[in-house]
Amino acid sequence: MTPPGDVLDRIAAANPVEVSAIPRSGAPDAAALRARVVPPAPRSRGRAVSVTLTGAALAGAAVMFTMALPRGTDGPTGSPPPGPAVSPTTLGPTPSAKISPPPDAPAFDMEILRPGGGENALSGRRFTNASLLGRRTVIAFWASWCGPCRTDLPDLRRIAATAGPGTAVVIVASMDPPPDALAALDATGLPVALDRRGTALEAFGATGLPTTILTDTRGRVIWKVYGPGLEGIEATLQTTPRD
Amino acid sequence: MTASADRFDAVYAAHRPAVLAYALRRLPAAEADEVVAETFVTAWRSIERMPADPLPWLFGIARNVVRHQRRAAGRRAALSDRLHREPAPPHATVGGDMPVMDALARLGASDRELVMLVCWEGLSLPEAAEVLGTTHVAARVRLHRARRRLAALLDERPAGARATTEEIA
Numbered sequence: 001m002t003p004p005g006d007v008l009d010r011i012a013a014a015n016p017v018e019v020s021a022i023p024r025s026g027a028p029d030a031a032a033l034r035a036r037v038v039p040p041a042p043r044s045r046g047r048a049v050s051v052t053l054t055g056a057a058l059a060g061a062a063v064m065f066t067m068a069l070p071r072g073t074d075g076p077t078g079s080p081p082p083g084p085a086v087s088p089t090t091l092g093p094t095p096s097a098k099i100s101p102p103p104d105a106p107a108f109d110m111e112i113l114r115p116g117g118g119e120n121a122l123s124g125r126r127f128t129n130a131s132l133l134g135r136r137t138v139i140a141f142w143a144s145w146c147g148p149c150r151t152d153l154p155d156l157r158r159i160a161a162t163a164g165p166g167t168a169v170v171i172v173a174s175m176d177p178p179p180d181a182l183a184a185l186d187a188t189g190l191p192v193a194l195d196r197r198g199t200a201l202e203a204f205g206a207t208g209l210p211t212t213i214l215t216d217t218r219g220r221v222i223w224k225v226y227g228p229g230l231e232g233i234e235a236t237l238q239t240t241p242r243d
Numbered sequence: 244m245t246a247s248a249d250r251f252d253a254v255y256a257a258h259r260p261a262v263l264a265y266a267l268r269r270l271p272a273a274e275a276d277e278v279v280a281e282t283f284v285t286a287w288r289s290i291e292r293m294p295a296d297p298l299p300w301l302f303g304i305a306r307n308v309v310r311h312q313r314r315a316a317g318r319r320a321a322l323s324d325r326l327h328r329e330p331a332p333p334h335a336t337v338g339g340d341m342p343v344m345d346a347l348a349r350l351g352a353s354d355r356e357l358v359m360l361v362c363w364e365g366l367s368l369p370e371a372a373e374v375l376g377t378t379h380v381a382a383r384v385r386l387h388r389a390r391r392r393l394a395a396l397l398d399e400r401p402a403g404a405r406a407t408t409e410e411i412a
Contacts, residue, residue: 007393012362014343017267019260030255033283147277
């Protein structure tokens with residue numbers, strides 16, 4: 001009979017992972033993890049802000065929910081309605097928002113890390129609201145340290161390859177060191193802009209990564225997705241004019 | 244940088260390896276990094292509640308994240324009825340003591356977690372009780388029963404089966 005006292009020693013000896021063997025570098029740094037939590041804006045800015053905060057809270061929950069769900073299930077972004085309607089995870093999904101013109105994208109101005117090529121190429125040195133004019137643009141806020149972001153990458157590449165002329169896919173490295181982002185995105189050939197501190201991400205009302213925005217040819221936001229899964233973007237692209 | 248951010252960064256530097264090891268013992272390596280990130284993001288959100296000795300508290304968060312990951316993975320893979328009936332065995336058994344791993348896998352989920360916290364995470368019994376949200380006394384009783392159960396499971400293995408497993412390992 002094995003003495004019970006010896007059993008725990010034997011289990012301890014069977015430890016499959018030694019902490020001392022784990023490298024202490026190569027992980028996202030603490031600042032990047034802190035940056036995943038965007039502090040809420042002050043609540044004393046009137047009704048419009050209140051609506052935004054409510055939307056942001058829903059969106060935050062949706063991110064957590066979506067990340068826990070398999071793609072293609074009944075998650076908030078898994079089975080979007082057809083057409084350019086506002087998705088359940090869109091900020092400000094009030095009844096009036098559905099019949100109002102799409103809102104202009106918030107003002108942003110980002111450094112271009114890599115312009116990309118072909119139909120997707122960005123011109124100039126900065127990625128700004130003006131860059132959105134004249135073509136449909138998928139703006140993917142992304143980070144190399146974000147696992148769900150990496151799951152979206154094949155879909156982003158497919159969209160860029162199949163959406164045809166008049167459509168651009170731009171990756172925005174958000175709160176990600178440029179060398180890390182560029183190395184992770186090297187094989188994609190997609191244009192990459194830099195949102196070093198996540199200010200543009202926050203301006204779009206997002207609370208986490210990934211967040212993907214679709215704008216029309218006039219630079220207006222017509223779809224937002226919080227969390228992974230781009231089915232809604234793809235469905236909307238099919239019904240959005242190219243010019 | 245704020246004092247909270249300083250403290251978070253120090254805790255992350257000190258305890259990331261332990262939390263990663265915790266995740267690696269329970270999930271495939273591909274998912275362990277995300278468990279670590281999610282654990283520390285949650286810790287940062289609740290930084291004002293972080294105790295002076297944060298490791299048991301971090302393991303408590305990581306335990307919830309791992310369970311969440313397993314549920315999600317279970318849905319993704321549409322796990323078979325067999326896996327639904329049996330508790331998830333500890334991960335990373337390759338090269339380990341297979342009879343011990345088998346015996347661990349046959350414990351109840353809570354007892355197995357208690358044994359792993361004490362034997363592999365190196366927690367004291369009060370710390371393990373804190374992770375599991377139970378009392379020191381209850382944890383001591385459960386560990387005592389788990390040890391007896393493990394001893395019985397290891398003894399009931401046929402000698403031939405053990406020899407074969409060890410040859411493979």
